[in-house]
Amino acid sequence: MGEVQGPALKHAELAIRQAKKHRVSLLRGLLLVAVGALLIQPGGREGGAAALMLIVAYSISNVVLFLLPDRLVQTLRFELVIGAFDLLLVGLGLQLSGMTATALPISVALMVLVVALGNYRAHTVAGAAAIGALHSWLVLGQGRGSEVAWQLALQMLFLCSVALYYGSLASEIHKSLRRDQNSDLKHKELSTLVEILDAVTSSLDVQRVSRTIVNKITEVIPAMRCSMLLINEDKTRCYVMASHDDPEVEMLEIDLKKYPEIRCAIETRDRVLIRDVNMDPMMADVRQLLEQLHFQSIMVVPMTFANDVLGTLCLKTARVNKPFTQAEVNFCTVVARASANALKNALLHKRVLEQASINRETGQKLSTLLDQSPDLIVTTDM
Template structure:
C-alpha cells in the first residue's frame, strides 16, 4: 500500500478532545467502626461528588481496598478485629495498595499514635470531631498530590512503551506493518478489545479498515459508515466521541446486539485530520463495563502517534523508492536493453485487441537459452550476464521497428510480431536461432538457444499470456524434435 504524505501525517494529528467528555469521579474508602460517623462522612463525600465505599472493621477495610481500588482512604485508628495501624501497615506492604493516600481520622490526639501512623506511611490526619470544610480541604490536597504522582508514574510507563514501539517501528519497512504494529501495541497497552485505523472514503459514507488489532490479515476491508453511528458523529463534529456504555446510549440502539456479540461495552472514536482535511478515524472498543476511556489514554494515543511519525515517513520513502524500482524493472531490462516483462504484457494486450478488431495476424516467438544454469556454474555469473547481453543485442538487430522484444524471466525472451503469420514467425525464429549459433562468443561459452512459436491463427487467445503459453508448448516440442540444436 502506498501512503501519500498527506495520509501519513493525517494518521498522526489528533484534534483536541472535549474536556467534559471523560469525567472521572474519585473513589474514597471510609474505614470506621462507628456507624454514625461512617454515615455522616459518606453523605458529606457523596454530596461533593465522590464515589464512596465504607467498612466497619479492619479486615473488611483491607478486603474493600483490594476490590474497590480507592483513590484515598479515611482510616480510623481504633477498630475491632484489626486496628487502623495494622491495616495501614498491611496497605503499605501490598504492591497494589501501597501508593493509596491514607488520612487517619481519630479521636485520639496522642502524639505517639500519630507518630506511629506517620512512620507506617500515613499521609495526614484529622481529629474527631472534624470540621467538614477542613476535612474536604485535606482530601482535595492529597487527591491532587496522588493525581500528580500517578501522572508522573503513568507518563514514565507510557514513555517506556513509546520508546519500545519506536524501536520496533523503525525496523519495519512497510506502512501496513507499521499500522498493524501500532494498533496492536495500543490495544495491549490501554487494554482495549479492539483498535482499528479506518480511512474515510471520498463520499464520507464508506470506510476502509487499513489495520486492526484483530489480526494482520484483515486489511483493505470496506465498511458502511452508516452502520457506525459513533464514527459518523465523530466525523461530523470533528472531535473525539466516547460512548461510555452502549446499553445506555440511544445512538447505539441499532448496533447494540452486534456489539454485545463481540463483547464490546464502550467505544471511542478519534478523528484523524491533516489541516482542514478529514482523512480517517482511530476506532477503539473495550469490554470494560465500569470504566470508560480516560484522559491519560488520550494523551498516550497522541504521544505514540507523534512518536511513530518518522517511522511512517521513512516507510513512505522506502515504498516510494521500491515502487519506482519495480516500475523501472517492469518497463525496461537494463541488462539486455529490451522491454520489461510487465510492459510487454501490457503492449501484448493492446496488440491482441488491434489484431482482433482489424482481423490481422499476430504471432510470438519465445526464446530459451539451453541449460543456462550450467553456463553460470562453469563460467561464472559475469559470463552468464555477457551471454544475456549478446542475446539481447542480436534480438534488437534482427527485429523490425513494429516488433516488440522483451526479457521475460531469467533466460527467457519473447518477441511480439504484429502483422506476421505463423509461417512468417517460424521463418524468423529459425533465422534467429542460426544467428545465435554462429556467434563466436556464445559458441565459446557453449550457449545455444531453442525457440517456440505461436500465433493467433492457431491459438484461441484472450491475453498475451495465452500466446506465451502456446509458444512454450511449441518450444518443448522443438527441443525433442529432429531439428533441435
C-alpha cells in the first residue's frame, strides 16, 4: 500500500509545483501587458528602446521561470525574490510611461501594501476596491472626455494586474509562513507531550504531576486559566488540583452547580467547547460571573480511565474572535488521555499512603492504650 501511495504523492506534489509555475507566469504575463499598455497610452511619453528592452527582458525572465527546478518554486525565498524583482518592472514602467508625477505611483504602492499585508481575502478585496475607487475619482477629477476615460481604463488595468499578481504572491507567502508555524507548533507540542509523559511517569505525587501538566499546556496554548480538576467517585464533588494562574491552589473544592460545562463533560464523557460564553445557552446561569472574570472561550476535556471519569482539563481564554483551534483541542485530548493512567496510579498511591498512615496511627493508639494498662487481666473460663 505504501509503495502505491508513494509515487502518487510525489506526482501530486509535482503537479502542485507545476500549477504554481503556470499561475505565476500567467499573472506576470498579465502584468507585462498592463505595463506595455501604460507605455502606449495617450499622453504618455514613448519609452523607445528602453521600453522595448524592458519588455524583452521581462519576457525572457518568464521563460527562465519555467526552467527553474520545481523544488525552488515551493520556497519562501522564491516569492520574496520574484516579488522584489517584479517591483523593478513596475517602477521602470511607471518611469518610462511618464506617470511618476500622477497619482498612479501612490495608488500602486497602496495596492501592493494592502494585498501584501491582508490576512483575510474579504478584507483584501475590499481594500483593493477602495483604492481603485479612490484612484478613479482622482483621475476623473482631472477632466472628462474619451482621452481621460482611455487613460483611466489603462491605469485600472495596471492596478488590477498589480493587485492580482502581488495578491497571489502574498497568499503563497502567508501559506508558507503558516506551514512553518504549524511545523514549529507540532514540534513544540511533541516536545511538550514528551516532557509531560516524562513528568507523570517519574512521579507519584498528585500535586506535582498536576502542576506540571497545566504549566506545560500553557506553554503551547495561551490561556488565561488552565486547571486540572479531580472528580470524586460518586461524581458529586469536584476539586481543583492545580491551576497555572495560582500555584498555591491545592484540592480546592468547587461547586459543580456553577460549572455547567464541567457537568456536561462528566455526564457525556466528551469534550465541551464553548466558543462564546455570551452566546452559548449552556452558560446562561453563570454568564454574568464569567463576564466579570473576562472569560470568553472555554474548553473542557474529560480525563477518563476505563469507564471512570477521573477529572477534567479546563482551559479558559478571553479570545472570542479566535476560539480554540482543532489542533489545540486535539493536543489537550492527547494530554488528557496520556495523563489519565498516570493520574490513576498517583491517586491509588496516595490512597495507599493515606491508608498506611491511618493504620499506623491506629497501631500507635492501641500500643499506647496497652502501655497505659499494664495490670489489665483477661480471664477466660474454660
